[in-house]
Structures are given as C-alpha cells and as structure tokens.
Amino acid sequence: xxxxxxxxxxxxxxxxxxxxxxxxxxxxxxxxxxxxxxxxxxxxxxxxxxxxxxxxxxxxxxxxxxxxxxxxxxxxxxxxxxxxxxxxxxxxxxxxxxxxxxxxxxxxxxxxxxxxxxxxxxxxxxxxxxxxxxxxxxxxxxxxxxxxxxxxxxxxxxxxxxxxxxxxxxxxxxxxxxxxxxxxxxxxxxxxxxxxxxxxxxxxxxxxxxxxxxxxxxxxxxxxxxxxxxxxxxxxxxxxxxxxxxxxxxxxxxxxxxxxxxxxxxxxxxxxxxxxxxxxxxxxxxxxxxxxxxxxxxxxxxxxxxxxxxxxxxxxxxxxxxxxxxxxxxxxxxxxxxxxxxxxxxxxxxxxxxxxxxxxxxxxxxxxxxxxxxxxxxxxxxxxxxxxxxxxxxxxxxxxxxxxxxxxxxxxxxxxxxxxxxxxxxxxxxxxxxxxxxxxxxxxxxxxx
Numbered sequence: 537x538x539x540x541x542x543x544x545x546x547x548x549x550x551x552x553x554x555x556x557x558x559x560x561x562x563x564x565x566x567x568x569x570x571x572x573x574x575x576x577x578x579x580x581x582x583x584x585x586x587x588x589x590x591x592x593x594x595x596x597x598x599x600x601x602x603x604x605x606x607x608x609x610x611x612x613x614x615x616x617x618x619x620x621x622x623x624x625x626x627x628x629x630x631x632x633x634x635x636x637x638x639x640x641x642x643x644x645x646x647x648x649x650x651x652x653x654x655x656x657x658x659x660x661x662x663x664x665x666x667x668x669x670x671x672x673x674x675x676x677x678x679x680x681x682x683x684x685x686x687x688x689x690x691x692x693x694x695x696x697x698x699x700x701x702x703x704x705x706x707x708x709x710x711x712x713x714x715x716x717x718x719x720x721x722x723x724x725x726x727x728x729x730x731x732x733x734x735x736x737x738x739x740x741x742x743x744x745x746x747x748x749x750x751x752x753x754x755x756x757x758x759x760x761x762x763x764x765x766x767x768x769x770x771x772x773x774x775x776x777x778x779x780x781x782x783x784x785x786x787x788x789x790x791x792x793x794x795x796x797x798x799x800x801x802x803x804x805x806x807x808x809x810x811x812x813x814x815x816x817x818x819x820x821x822x823x824x825x826x827x828x829x830x831x832x833x834x835x836x837x838x839x840x841x842x843x844x845x846x847x848x849x850x851x852x853x854x855x856x857x858x859x860x861x862x863x864x865x866x867x868x869x870x871x872x873x874x875x876x877x878x879x880x881x882x883x884x885x886x887x888x889x890x891x892x893x894x895x896x897x898x899x900x901x902x903x904x905x906x907x908x909x910x911x912x913x914x915x916x917x918x919x920x921x922x923x924x925x926x927x928x929x930x931x932x933x934x935x936x937x938x939x940x941x942x943x944x945x946x947x948x949x950x951x952x953x954x955x956x957x958x959x960x961x962x963x964x965x966x967x968x969x970x971x972x973x974x975x976x977x978x979x980x981x982x983x984x985x
Contacts, residue, residue, distance in 0.1 A: 555755075555756040558756070559755075559756035559757070559759035559760045559763070559936070560759060560763055560936065560937065562760050562764075563588075563759055563760040563761070563762070563763025563764040563767070564763055564764070564767055566584065566588060566760065566764040566767075567588070567763060567764040567765070567767025567768045568767060569584060570582060570584040570585045570588060570764060570767075570768040571767065571768050573585075581768075584764075585765070585768050587761075588760070588761045588764035588765045588768070589761065589765045590761070591757060591758065591760065591761030592758060592760075592761030592762035592764070592765050592932070593761070594758075594761075595754060595755075595757065595758025595761060595762070598751055598754070598758075602744060602747065602748050602751060604712055605740065605744050606741075606744050606745075606748065606829060606859070607712050607713060607716055607859055608712060608715070608716045608719075609737050609738075609740045609741035609744060610741055610829065610855055610856075610858060610859045611713060611716035611717055611720055611856065611859055611860075612716050612719050612720040612723065612734070612737050613720075613734070613737055613738050613741050613855060614720070614851075614852050614853075614855035614856040614859070615628075615717065615720030615721060615723075615724060615852070615856070616720055616723050616724055616730075616734045616737075617848070617851045617852040617855070618724060618852050619724055619727075623961070624852075626961070627849055627852070627853075627957060627961065628852070630957045630960070630961065631852075631853050631856065631857075631953060631954075631957050634800075634953045634956055634957055635857070635860060635861045635953060636898050636899075637800075638796065638797075638800060638861075638863055638949055638952070638953065639861075639863055639866065639867045639897060639898045640867075640894065640897075640898050641792075641796050642792045642796065642863040642864075642867035642868050642897075642949075643867040643868065643870075643871045643893065643894050643897040643898065644894075645788050645791050645792055645796065645867075645868055645871075646788050646867060646868040646869065646870070646871030646872040646875075646897075647871045647872075647875065647890055647893060647894075649784050649785075649787060649788045649872055650784075650871065650872045650874075650875030650876060650879075651875065653780070653784045654879055655777065655780040655781040655783075655784045655872070655876050655879070656777055656780075656781065656875070656876035656877065656878070656879030656880035657879045713859075713860070745829055745830065745832075748827065748829055748830060749827070749830050755936060758936070759936040762932055762935065762936065763934075763936070777876075777880060778930070778931075778934050781872070781873075781876050781931075781934070782934055782937055782938055784872060785868065785869060785872055785938050785941065785942075786938075786941050788868045788872060789864055789868055789941045789942065789944070789945045792863055792864075792867075792868060792945055792949075793944075793945055793948055797811070797948065797949065797952050798811070798812070800952065800956060801952060801955075801956065804955075804956045804959050804960055805959060806955060806956070806959055806969065807969070807970065810969055810970060811843075811952065811955070813973050813977075814838060814842035814843055814951075814969070814973065814977075815838055815842070815947075815948050815951045815952070816977050817834055817837075817838055817842075817977035817978065818831055818834045818835040818837075818838045818947045818948065818950075818951055819944050819947060819948045820944070821834050821947075822835075822943040822944040822946060822947035822948070823940045823941065823943065823944040827943060828857075828858045828859075828862065828865075828943055828946045828947055828950070829858050829859070831858075831943070831947045832854060832855060832858045834947075835854050835857075835858070835947045835950055835951050836850050836851065836854040836855075837978065838951045838978075839853070839854055839951050839954040839955065841968065841978050841979050842968070842969070842971075842973065842977075842978055842979055843951065843954065843955040843958070843964070843968065843969050844955075844958070844964050844965025844966060844967065844968030844969045845954045845955055845958045845963075845964060845965075846958065846963050846965075849954070849957075849958060849963065850954055853950075853953065853954040853957065854950060854951070854954060857949075857950035857953060857954070858947075858950060861946065861949055861950045861953060862913070862942075862946045862949075863945055863946060863949045864941065864942030864943060864944070864945035864946045864949075865913055865939075865942045865943070865946055866897055866913045867897045867898075868942075868945070869913070869914070869938065869942055870893070870896070870897055870913045870914050870917040871893050871894075871897055871917075873914050873917070873927070873931055874889075874893055874914070874917045874918060874921055874923060875893075876927075876931075877918060877923050877924065877927030877930070877931075878921075878923055880927065880930070881923075881924055881926075881927075883923065883924075885921075889921050892920055892921055893917060893921070896913075896917050896920050897913075897917070914927075914928055914931065915928055955969070
C-alpha cells in the first residue's frame with residue numbers, strides 16, 4: 537500500500553529543492569502573463585496580479601505568525617538546558633562571544649561587497665514619496681531593546697479615508713528575545729519548581745516546530761506569488777538589479793563559509809577538512825529546508841556525532857544558535873541589503889550608517905527567529921538607518937532564492953561555534969571529530985552520550 541502511494545509522482549517532482557525551482561519559473565511566467573493583461577500595480581491591478589499579491593503576502597503573514605511563539609519557547613528551552621552543563625555560565629558567555637565574533641566578520645564581508653560591487657546602483661529610480669531622508673539613530677536601536685510589555689506586542693490604530701478606525705497588531709522581536717531570556721534565566725535559577733513549566737515549554741516548542749515545517753512545505757506556493765508580483769510590479773530593470781544582488785550575496789556567503797569559518801576553525805586547533813565534511817549534512821538540509829529551526833535536529837546531531845560536542849552543551853548551544861546565530865540572515869544579508877536599498881533609490885550613506893549596520897547585525901541577530909527572521913532583520917536594519925521600508929517588499933520577491941544560501945550558512949556557523957567553544961574549553965571528543973564519516977555524512981555507529 538505504501539509503495540503504490542509513494543510512486544504516484546516521480547522523485548524529481550517530490551524534491552523540495554526542485555519544487556522551489558519550478559515555483560520560480562512558474563512565478564516569472566505568471567508575472568509576465570499578468571503584465572500582458574494590463575493595469576497598474578498600485579492603482580488598478582488586474583485580477584491575476586491581485587491573486588499573486590494575495591498568495592505571496594499571505595504566505596509571509598503565515599510565516600510571521602510563528603515568530604513570537606518560536607522565539608519564546610526556543611530561547612527559554614535552550615537557556616534551561618544549561619542546568620545539564622558543568623561551568624554553564626562560562627560556556628554561555630563563550631558561546632555568545634563567538635556568536636558575536638563570527639557575526640562581526642560576516643557583516644564586514646557584506647558591507648565590503650556592497651561598497652565594491654554596488655549591486656543596486658544606476659537604476660534611476662527615485663526614493664518613495666513618503667521618504668523623508670535618513671535619520672539613523674543609535675538610541676532608536678538601543679531603546680527598542682526595552683520591552684513595552686510581556687511579549688513586546690503593540691497595536692497601531694489609523695484613521696482611514698472613510699473616517700473609520702483600523703488597527704493592526706505588531707511585535708518587536710528583540711523585545712521578545714529580552715523577555716524570553718529573562719524567563720529562561722529565572723527558570724534556571726528557580727530550579728526544581730520550574731520543571732513543570734519547562735516541560736510545557738519544551739512540548740510547545742516541539743509542536744511549533746512541526747507547524748513550522750508544514751508552513752515551510754508551502755514555500756513553493758508562496759514563491760509563485762512573490763516572484764509573480766515582483767515581475768509585474770517592478771519590471772525587468774529592477775529584476776536585473778535584483779539578479780546582481782543575488783549573485784553578490786552568494787559570493788559573500790561563500791566567502792564566509794570557505795574563508796572566515798575555516799580560519800576560525802584552524803585558529804581553534806580544528807581540522808578544516810573534518811569541519812567541512814562533518815557539517816555537510818546540516819548545510820545541505822538548511823539549503824533545501826530554508827529553516828534553521830527545521831534543520832536544528834540535524835545540526836545538533838552534527839555537533840554531537842561528527843564534532844564530538846557533549847550532548848549537555850550541544851542541547852544549549854545549537855537551539856540558542858538556531859534562534860540567534862544567523863550569519864547569513866542577520867549579518868551578510870542585512871548589511872548588503874541595506875546598502876543595496878540605498879543605492880537602488882540613490883541615497884548616500886555615511887560612516888555612521890555603516891557603523892549602525894555593524895551594531896544592528898552583531899547585537900540584533902536575535903531578530904532572525906530561525907525562519908522569516910531575515911525579513912524581520914532587514915526591517916530592523918532599514919528602520920534603524922532610516923532607509924525606505926519599500927526595500928523590504930522589493931527584496932521579498934527574491935527571498936526564496938537567497939534564503940536557501942542564507943540558511944545553509946546559518947546552520948554551518950551554528951555547528952562551528954559549538955565545536956570551537958567545546959574545543960577551547962577542553963570538552964570536545966577529539967576522536968569523534970577526527971573520525972572518518974560514512975556515506976550518510978555522519979560518524980558511523982557512534983552513540984550519542
């Protein structure tokens with residue numbers, strides 16, 4: 537019965553990566569068809585344009601709905617796992633320090649490529665009418681860390697042209713992280729009395745991860761809508777600039793993965809070859825799934841089985857990394873994207889803006905949330921720099937393409953930091969790290985202890 541069900545479609549059609557590629561092609565074709573039907577993207581969109589826009593925006597909304605519960609449960613659970621580790625405070629500080637170090641060098645790569653390649657230059661497009669000029673502020677970012685309520689939720693109310701009031705709920709992911717960290721630390725300090733609460737949180741995390749995977753499986757449908765909308769709304773001039781941005785970003789991701797990370801591994805006394813071969817199972821799943829949280833079980837298995845990281849520490853470092861360690865989504869991407877948006881609309885940036893990009897990327901990487909966080913992170917970066925938020929909608933069109941590479945780099949870095957800290961603290965199983973991998977990419981027959 538099972539074989540008849542699975543043979544209904546050929547293997548190439550059921551591959552998630554192939555589905556994304558097909559969705560990109562279908563999206564472009566539908567965007568061209570929508571263009572041929574006439575109308576205007578803002579004033580008078582045709583029915584196909586409206587349909588594509590609705591599909592794309594609905595998928596993004598669905599992803600955003602998972603951010604708050606995902607961040608809260610993952611951060612609380614990972615901090616609580618420190619109870620299983622000796623010298624927990626020292627390991628936590630070292631982990632966060634290496635998160636920041638690798639994020640710092642990653643964001644420098646993004647800035648350097650943006651300045652040198654200038655992927656968004658010469659489009660000839662003016663800044664949006666609502667744009668009032670850059671007003672980037674250090675205080676705007678720092679004060680945004682202070683929670684306004686338990687989960688950083690807020691409500692904005694606007695008056696429509698008809699005189700009716702409309703409202704919308706918003707959230708600040710950085711504030712959610714601050715609250716989640718405080719709850720996790722408090723639960724760790726309370727001890728045994730907090731165990732029932734932590735059991736509920738861990739159960740909720742498992743449920744949310746399952747729901748998140750279902751949402752991820754809808755990515756091909758969302759891709760059709762987002763790409764189709766972009767082709768219709770922005771035309772080929774903008775799409776050319778976006779293509780240049782995609783190529784530049786992937787160059788940056790490769791530089792971090794094959795230059796920065798190997799240097800960090802080598803400087804910590806780790807074999808670069810063993811690191812690259814050992815992390816491959818997580819890297820390839822991250823590329824296909826486009827979710828650090830969805831890849832987290834494999835990333836943790838890589839850290840424990842291939843790198844010899846003790847389970848107690850890995851169960852803290854990897855989940856925390858899946859929510860806060862995002863060199864692809866929170867460092868290379870927002871740095872290059874912010875510069876791209878400024879160049880796209882002909883806006884000049886100064887040294888203060890570049891310093892703000894570094895600050896937001898290093899301190900604000902928690903806003904990535906393991907899924908659509910790159911969008912959240914880009915919004916945070918553009919808001920801090922005072923750049924047009926229209927750039928978010930522009931880059932959402934190509935998000936499915938770049939998100940594969942971003943996520944692959946994210947999980948690659950998450951496994952690296954766990955191994956580096958374990959090595960430097962003398963708790964790494966060097967025999968497991970140096971062991972030959974089997975055909976499936978893991979150390980064969982090693983028990984997870």
